Amino acid sequence: MKETEQDMGKIIVITGAGDGLGRALARRFARDGETVILLGRTASKVEAVATELGAPHLAIGCDVGNPDSVRAAFAQIAAQHPKIDVLINNAAVYEPFTLAEGRDDQIQTALATNVAGPIYCAREALSLLRGGGHIINVSSESVAIKMPMLWMYAGGKSALELMSDMWARELDADGIRVTTVQAGMMMDETKTGSSWPMDVSIRFAQENAKVGINLRERGISHYNSVTDAFRAILDMPADLHMGTVALTARKR
Structure with missing residues (x-):
């Protein structure tokens, strides 16, 4: 018998799914019986995760900051799934620098990935989400903390x-909910330290200490723990809406 969309549970698209939180979410939802579509700029990374998860999960190489790449990815998704249930805009670049030293490529990459990327993905996903879909945009506690x-x-x-709040109002008539998840510091066994140059990491810690933020004293949660919050959001009844969920790691 041919497997139907209902048999496969929810269809969930996750950007930045090759490692970190995106990979943890893909593993969690696959284990829960959902069908996961993994998007990532490095195709080999998402393909490795999809291979680990097995059928019917799908990996697609996609640079979310490139509108043509996003269009192609969602065309491929639509060819297999005429409807999706969830889009998780998780992909982001995270790099500290001062205004004076910010390079053109750093600024352009951050804007393309962290701001334009969710817009491109949400826009292309709209036709697949209408009538009960859910967009989850991953934000950060750094918005409130204002770390140097x-x-x-x-x-x-x-x-x-801000866009999430306005999308929620705009898309309500289409039956699409929009939730922001503010996440704190996260890590797992594969991420043992920063990928930044040592001098950048040292200056980042020093500048934060000057304003009373001691990075060594801040809590760090496990990616797997954070996936519980996403599961709870997806399981909310249709007559309830979570606008913003704030997650803060506890020091233990």
């Missing part, structure tokens, strides 16, 4: 939060 040297990242996430 993270103005570009936090500024992009702040813009995403």
Whole structure:
């Protein structure tokens, strides 16, 4: 008997699914019986996760900051799934720098990935989400904390939060809910430290200490723990809406 969409549970598209939170979400939802579509700029990473998860999960190489790449990815999705249930805009670049030292490529990449990326993906997903879909935009506690040297990242996430609120109102008539998840510091066994140059990491810690933010004293949650919150959001009854969910890691 041919497997139907209902048999496969929810169809969930996750950007930035090759590692970190995106990979943890893909693993969690696949384990829960949902069908996961993994998007990532590095095709080999999402393909490795999809291979690990097995059928019917799908990996698609996609640079969310490139509108043509996003259009092609969602055309491929639509060819297999005429309807999706959830889009999780998780992909982001996270790099500290000051205004004076910000390079053109750093600024352009952050804007394309962190701000334009969710817009491109949500726009292309609309026709697949109408009538009960859900967009979840992943933001950051850095919007509220205002950590030194993270103005570009936090500024992009702040813009995403504002857009999320306005999308929720705009898309309500289409039956599409929009939720923002503000996430705190997260890690797992594969992420043991920063990928930034050592001098950047040291200056970042020093500048934060000057304003009373001691990075070593801040809590760090496991990616797997954070997936519980996303599960709860997706399981909310249709007559309820979560606008913003704020997650803060506890120091243990």
